[in-house]
Amino acid sequence: MSDAMKEISPVLRDIESLKGELKREQRKIVIRRFLRNRTSAAGALILLFMLLCAALAPAVCPEGPYAMVMSERLAAPSAKHLFGADAFGRDLFARIMFGARISMLIGGAVSLASLASGLVIGLYAAYFRRLDNVLMRICDSVNAIPAALLAIALMAVLGASTANVVISLSIIYTPALARVARSSALSVKESTYVESMRALGAGPGRIIWRHILPNIIGPVIVQASFIFANAIITEAALSFLGVGVPIPQPSWGNILYEGKSVIYKASWMVVYPGAFTVLAVLGLNLFGDGLRDILNPKSRV
Amino acid sequence: MTAENSAGPGGPMLDIRGLSIRFKTDYGVLDVLDGVSMRVFPGEMTALVGESGCGKSVTIQSVMRLHDEKRQVVYDGEIFFKGRDVLKLTRSEMRAIRGGEIAMIFQDSFSSLDPIFRIEDQLLECVPEDAKRTQSGARDYAASMLERVGINEPYLRLRQYPFEMSGGMRQRVAIAMALSRGPSLLLADEPTTALDVTIQAQVMELIRELNRDLGMGVILVTHDLAVVSETCERALVMYLGQIVEEASVGDMLDRPAHPYTLGLVRSIPQLEGPKPERLYAIEGMVPLPGQITRGCRFAPRCRYALPRCCEETPELRPVQGSQSARCWRIGEF
Amino acid sequence: MPETILTVTQLKKYFPIKSFFGRVKNSIKAVDGVSLSIERGRTYGLVGETGCGKSTAGRLILKLLPATGGRIFFEGNDITDLSEAEMRPYRRKMQIVFQDPYTSLNPCKRIGSILQEALEIGGVENRAEREERAVDILNKVGLPPQHFYRFPHEFSGGQRQRIGLARALVQNPSLVVCDEPVSALDVSIQSQILNLLMDMQREFDAAYLFIAHDMSVIRHISSRVGVMYLGVLLEEGDTDELFGNPAHPYTKALLSAVPSVKRREMAGRAISGEIPSPMNAPAGCVFCGRCPHRSEKCEKTRPRMRKISPGHSAACVLCG
Numbered sequence: 001m002s003d004a005m006k007e008i009s010p011v012l013r014d015i016e017s018l019k020g021e022l023k024r025e026q027r028k029i030v031i032r033r034f035l036r037n038r039t040s041a042a043g044a045l046i047l048l049f050m051l052l053c054a055a056l057a058p059a060v061c062p063e064g065p066y067a068m069v070m071s072e073r074l075a076a077p078s079a080k081h082l083f084g085a086d087a088f089g090r091d092l093f094a095r096i097m098f099g100a101r102i103s104m105l106i107g108g109a110v111s112l113a114s115l116a117s118g119l120v121i122g123l124y125a126a127y128f129r130r131l132d133n134v135l136m137r138i139c140d141s142v143n144a145i146p147a148a149l150l151a152i153a154l155m156a157v158l159g160a161s162t163a164n165v166v167i168s169l170s171i172i173y174t175p176a177l178a179r180v181a182r183s184s185a186l187s188v189k190e191s192t193y194v195e196s197m198r199a200l201g202a203g204p205g206r207i208i209w210r211h212i213l214p215n216i217i218g219p220v221i222v223q224a225s226f227i228f229a230n231a232i233i234t235e236a237a238l239s240f241l242g243v244g245v246p247i248p249q250p251s252w253g254n255i256l257y258e259g260k261s262v263i264y265k266a267s268w269m270v271v272y273p274g275a276f277t278v279l280a281v282l283g284l285n286l287f288g289d290g291l292r293d294i295l296n297p298k299s300r301v
Numbered sequence: 302m303t304a305e306n307s308a309g310p311g312g313p314m315l316d317i318r319g320l321s322i323r324f325k326t327d328y329g330v331l332d333v334l335d336g337v338s339m340r341v342f343p344g345e346m347t348a349l350v351g352e353s354g355c356g357k358s359v360t361i362q363s364v365m366r367l368h369d370e371k372r373q374v375v376y377d378g379e380i381f382f383k384g385r386d387v388l389k390l391t392r393s394e395m396r397a398i399r400g401g402e403i404a405m406i407f408q409d410s411f412s413s414l415d416p417i418f419r420i421e422d423q424l425l426e427c428v429p430e431d432a433k434r435t436q437s438g439a440r441d442y443a444a445s446m447l448e449r450v451g452i453n454e455p456y457l458r459l460r461q462y463p464f465e466m467s468g469g470m471r472q473r474v475a476i477a478m479a480l481s482r483g484p485s486l487l488l489a490d491e492p493t494t495a496l497d498v499t500i501q502a503q504v505m506e507l508i509r510e511l512n513r514d515l516g517m518g519v520i521l522v523t524h525d526l527a528v529v530s531e532t533c534e535r536a537l538v539m540y541l542g543q544i545v546e547e548a549s550v551g552d553m554l555d556r557p558a559h560p561y562t563l564g565l566v567r568s569i570p571q572l573e574g575p576k577p578e579r580l581y582a583i584e585g586m587v588p589l590p591g592q593i594t595r596g597c598r599f600a601p602r603c604r605y606a607l608p609r610c611c612e613e614t615p616e617l618r619p620v621q622g623s624q625s626a627r628c629w630r631i632g633e634f
Numbered sequence: 635m636p637e638t639i640l641t642v643t644q645l646k647k648y649f650p651i652k653s654f655f656g657r658v659k660n661s662i663k664a665v666d667g668v669s670l671s672i673e674r675g676r677t678y679g680l681v682g683e684t685g686c687g688k689s690t691a692g693r694l695i696l697k698l699l700p701a702t703g704g705r706i707f708f709e710g711n712d713i714t715d716l717s718e719a720e721m722r723p724y725r726r727k728m729q730i731v732f733q734d735p736y737t738s739l740n741p742c743k744r745i746g747s748i749l750q751e752a753l754e755i756g757g758v759e760n761r762a763e764r765e766e767r768a769v770d771i772l773n774k775v776g777l778p779p780q781h782f783y784r785f786p787h788e789f790s791g792g793q794r795q796r797i798g799l800a801r802a803l804v805q806n807p808s809l810v811v812c813d814e815p816v817s818a819l820d821v822s823i824q825s826q827i828l829n830l831l832m833d834m835q836r837e838f839d840a841a842y843l844f845i846a847h848d849m850s851v852i853r854h855i856s857s858r859v860g861v862m863y864l865g866v867l868l869e870e871g872d873t874d875e876l877f878g879n880p881a882h883p884y885t886k887a888l889l890s891a892v893p894s895v896k897r898r899e900m901a902g903r904a905i906s907g908e909i910p911s912p913m914n915a916p917a918g919c920v921f922c923g924r925c926p927h928r929s930e931k932c933e934k935t936r937p938r939m940r941k942i943s944p945g946h947s948a949a950c951v952l953c954g
C-alpha cells in the first residue's frame with residue numbers, strides 16, 4: 001500500500017484517508033444491521049455455539065470420543081456423563097461434541113465446494129447462451145434423481161469415508177446453487193451497466209467475475225447457507241443408513257443409527273444427537289434468512 | 302364548521318387549507334407537505350407543477366386518503382370536498398367518495414389495471430348499480446364508457462387483456478374506469494408522462510374535453526409546463542412540500558414571480574425562435590426531505606438569494622391580481 | 635468541411651420470431667435500412683416515438699448488437715464485420731451514455747474505480763495516470779474529487795448522469811452515442827445536463843449521436859436531425875431547415891403534437907391512431923396508416939429518400 005501511496009496524485013492523497021473512513025463506516029452499518037435483525041442475530045448465535053462445540057471438543061472432553069468404559073454401557077445422563085453413555089460405554093457428550101466437528105466440516109466443505117462449482121456453472125451458463133443448454137440439462141438430470149437416492153448410489157460407488165461424503169453431497173447440491181447463480185446473473189447480464197462494460201470493450205471474463213459476480217453474491221451466499229444446513233441433514237441421513245461417515249468416527253447421524261436399536265432403553269441416544277441436528281439446521285436457516293434481508297439490494301439505503 | 306365552507310354555487314368544490322403531512326419512517330419523521338392550500342372550482346383545470354419529490358402527488362393522494370393512516374402518516378389541516386372535511390370522514394364514507402365523486406388516474410396505466418383480468422371484468426366493477434341490473438345493460442354501459450373515451454370497437458376491446466393494448470389505449474381505459482360513476486372531481490397524476498407526444502396530445506385532448514363537457518373539476522399533476530400551458534386555467538408550483546407560486550397559467554408563464562418558476566419556464570428548450578447558446582439552468586439539485594435548511598427552501602439554489610432568504614422563511618404573498626408567490630424579492634427581478 | 639466520423643449505410647436489424655420448432659415465422663424489423671453520417675464535433679439528433687428503432691440503431695452502430703444488414707464505417711474503416719477482439723481498439727473511441735442513470739452504473743463499484751476501469755480496459759497501464767485522468771474528468775463534469783470513493787446510490791439522478799458522461803468521455807472518444815440521456819431527469823436538472831453535454835462536446839471535439847423523443851431537446855442540441863418511424867428514416871435535414879420547413883407529414887404531425895409554453899390552447903391537432911407494432915409494418919410507406927394525405931400508391935410502394943433542398947430530404951411521395 002505504501003508504494004502505491006507514493007504514486008498517486010496529490011488530490012487523491014487528500015481523499016485517500018476518506019476511502020478508509022468510508023469503508024469502515026460501511027462495515028459498521030452492515031454489522032449494525034445484522035445485529036438489529038433478530039432473525040440473523042439468533043441464527044448467528046446458534047451457529048457460533050455449534051462452531052465453539054466443534055472447536056472446543058478436545059479441550060472440553062480430553063478423553064476423546066473413543067474412550068470406552070464397559071461398566072457404564074448405556075448409562076443414563078448424570079453428572080459424569082452429561083448426556084449419558086452409548087452401548088459401548090462411550091461418553092455421549094464427547095461423541096456429540098466431536099460429532100459437531102464432522103457436521104460443521106462436512107456442512108462447510110460441501111457449501112464451499114458447491115458454491116465454487118455452482119458459481120462457475122451458473123455464471124458461464126448465464127453469460128454464454130450456447131453453454132446454457134448443455135450445463136443446465138446436466139444440472140436437471142442430477143436434480144431429477146432424489147437427493148438421498150443419488151447420495152446412496154454415489155457413496156456405494158465411492159466407498160464410505162468422510163471425504164467421499166463431501167464429494168457426493170457437493171455433486172448433489174451444486175445444481176441448486178448453479179440455478180440461483182444463473183437466474184440472478186441472467187437479470188444482471190441484461191442490465192445497462194453490463195452493456196456499458198461491453199461498450200468499453202471489456203471481455204467476458206472481466207464482466208463475469210468483476211461485474212456480475214459482486215451483484216449476485218447476496219442470493220448465492222444465502223443459498224449456500226441453506227446448503228450448509230441441508231448437507232448436515234443429508235450427512236446424518238447417510239450415516240444413519242450406514243453409508244456415511246464410517247464408525248467408529250462419531251457423527252450425529254451414526255450416533256442416531258446406533259441409538260435406533262436401543263431407543264426404548266436409552267432414549268438419550270436419540271434425543272441429544274437429534275436435538276443438535278435440529279438446532280444446527282434451525283440456526284443455519286435463521287442465519288440464511290437474515291442474510292437474505294441484509295444482502296437484498298432493495299433494502300440497502 | 303361546515304356550512305361556512307362554501308359548498309354553494311360559485312364556491313370551490315375542493316378546498317385544501319393549510320395541509321401539512323408528516324411521514325413516519327424508520328429514519329425518523331419526514332415533513333412531506335408544509336401548509337399547502339389550494340382550491341378547485343367546478344369545471345376548472347388546475348395544475349400542480351413540480352419536480353419529483355416536491356409533494357405534488359402526496360397532495361392529491363391525501364385528498365383520496367390513500368396513505369396508510371394507521372402506521373405512516375400524520376395529517377394536519379383541512380381538506381373540504383363539497384363542504385365536508387375529507388380528513389374527518391369515516392372509512393365507509395371515504396369509500397363512497399373514492400371512485401364515486403372523486404376519481405383518480407395514474408401515470409402508470411399498466412399497473413393500475415390488473416393484468417390477469419379482461420378489460421370488461423375491471424370495467425364492470427365500476428358500473429353503477431342501476432345499470433348493473435341486467436348483464437347486457439352493464440356491458441352496454443361499459444362499452445359506451447369506452448366509446449366515450451374514444452376507443453373504437455368497444456365490444457371487442459372489452460374482451461381483451463391489458464397487455465394486448467398499447468399504453469395510450471390503457472390510459473384511455475383507466476380514464477373510462479375513472480369516469481364510470483360520473484365523478485365531479487378528477488385527480489390526474491402525471492397521466493401522460495409515460496406516453497409518446499402524439500398519444501399525449503390525444504389523451505390530453507380527451508381530458509380537456511371531458512372537463513369542458515361534463516363540468517368536471519380536474520387537478521393535473523405534472524412536471525411539464527408546456528402541457529399546463531395548453532390545458533389548464535390555474536397552476537400551483539410546488540417545491541419541497543410547499544406551494545411557492547400560485548397564479549393563472551397565463552400570468553405564471555408570462556411573468557413568473559418566484560425564481561423557481563422563472564427557472565422552470567426558462568430552462569425549457571423551445572421549438573421556435575432563436576436558439577440560446579446555453580440553456581438557463583437552475584443550479585444544484587433538490588435536497589432530500591431530511592436536508593431542508595432554515596429560511597426559504599429554495600434559497601440554496603436561487604441565483605437571487607439574499608442573506609435574509611437563508612434566515613427567514615417567506616410566506617405566500619400576493620403579487621398582482623390572483624397571483625401570489627413565496628419569495629422575499631417579489632417584483633425585483 | 636469537417637472530417638466525417640461515422641457513416642452507416644442501409645443499416646438493418648431484424649429480430650426473428652421463431653415458431654415452437656425453431657422455424658423463423660416472421661421478423662420484427664426494428665431498423666430497416668437507415669443511412670446517416672456524422673461529422674467531428676457535430677451532433678446528429680435521431681428523434682422518434684417509442685419503438686421506432688432509434689435506440690436499436692444506436693446499439694447497432696456501436697456493435698453492441700450485430701446488424702442484419704448494411705455497413706458501418708467508423709473514421710473511414712469498415713467495422714461491420716469485425717470480431718469482438720478486433721473491435722477493442724475502436725471501442726475506446728466510440729462510447730455511449732444511457733438513459734437510465736439508476737441502472738447504468740454498477741451499484742457495487744465506487745465512482746473512481748468505474749472511471750479507472752474504463753481507462754484500464756482502454757489500455758492505460760500506469761495506475762497513477764489512470765487516477766489522475768479519472769479525477770480530472772470528474773472535475774470537468776462538475777463533481778468534486780471528494781466523490782471519488784462514493785458508491786452510485788449516494789448520488790442523485792443528475793449526478794449519476796454526470797458520472798455516466800464522465801465514463802464515456804474519460805478516454806477521449808471521437809463518437810458518443812447519447813441514448814435519451816436527459817429524459818429520465820427532472821426539468822431543472824435536464825437543462826444542466828444539456829449544457830454540460832454541449833460544453834463537453836466543445837472541450838473534447840466529439841461527435842454525438844443524440845437519440846431522444848423530445849423534439850425541443852433535439853432542436854436545441856443537434857446540428858442535423860433524422861426523424862425515425864417504425865425502423866425507417868422518414869426525414870433528414872439540418873436542424874433549422876427541418877424545424878423551419880418540415881416536409882414529411884409525420885414530422886409535421888410530431889411537431890404539432892409537442893406542447894409549448896407559448897400556446898394557451900390545444901388546437902385540435904392530434905393525429906389519430908397509434909404506432910403499429912413493427913411486426914406488421916405496412917409494406918408501403920410505414921406512416922400510411924396514420925397519414926392524413928395517404929393515397930393508394932403509399933400503401934403499395936415504400937417511398938425512397940428524396941432531396942428537397944440541399945441537405946434536406948424526405949421519404950414521401952408528396953415531397954421532392
